[in-house]
Amino acid sequence: MKSSHLTEENLQAYLLGEIQEKSIAEHLSTCSGCQKNLEEYHRLLERIQKINPEPFPFDLTALAMETVIRYEKKRSLKREWVFWGSLFFLLLGISSLSIPYFSEIKAILYPKSSIINLLTIGTGLAVLFFLTADLIRQFNKKTTQLFKNNMQPTA
Ligand SMILES: [Zn+2]
Incomplete structure (x- = not known):
């Protein structure tokens, strides 16, 4: 051989x-x-x-990490949905409330010069922007507290 x-x-x-x-x-x-x-x-x-003996604790750690990450993602996603949903309905409400006044608003804007129109629109947009920014800030503060309380029911 x-x-x-x-x-x-x-x-x-x-x-x-x-x-x-x-x-x-x-x-x-x-x-x-x-x-x-x-x-x-x-x-x-x-x-x-x-x-051989290593994979089990490693997989367990990875699994735990993955679960935590998934939970965090879900949580922030839920939060985002609540926020955009609320904002959408708020804007929808404001829009539907202002529909009857559309012709009046138009009548106010129409006769004026384009510069005044631009100024009015600009001011309106600036106000809307600051209102929205404030709304977002307040909403974030509230949801942070809300979700914190969700995690710790005793608080
Ligand atoms: Zn040989």
Whole structure:
């Protein structure tokens, strides 16, 4: 058996003690190439055995982290939905309330020069912007408290 080298399957089986043929041991004692292969498999087996106990705690940590991240994401998403929903209905309410006055507003704006029109619109937009900014700030403050209380019901 000196001429034919040991196959990978034979080496692995021999290493794991699945086969104990004398011819394999004899070949290994005379062939440095197969000895080297056997050593490599041995090292690989040792590495695998060393790694084996690790995956469980690692996966558990990753799973916990993932759950926390997912929860946080869901929470902020929920918060955003509540905010934009409220804002939408608020604007819808304001718009529907101001519909009867549209013709009056138009009548006020129409006869004036374009500069005054621009100024009026600009002022209106600035007021709307500051009102919205204030609304967002107050809403964020309120929801932060609300969601904090949700997490700690006793507070
Ligand atoms: Zn060999």
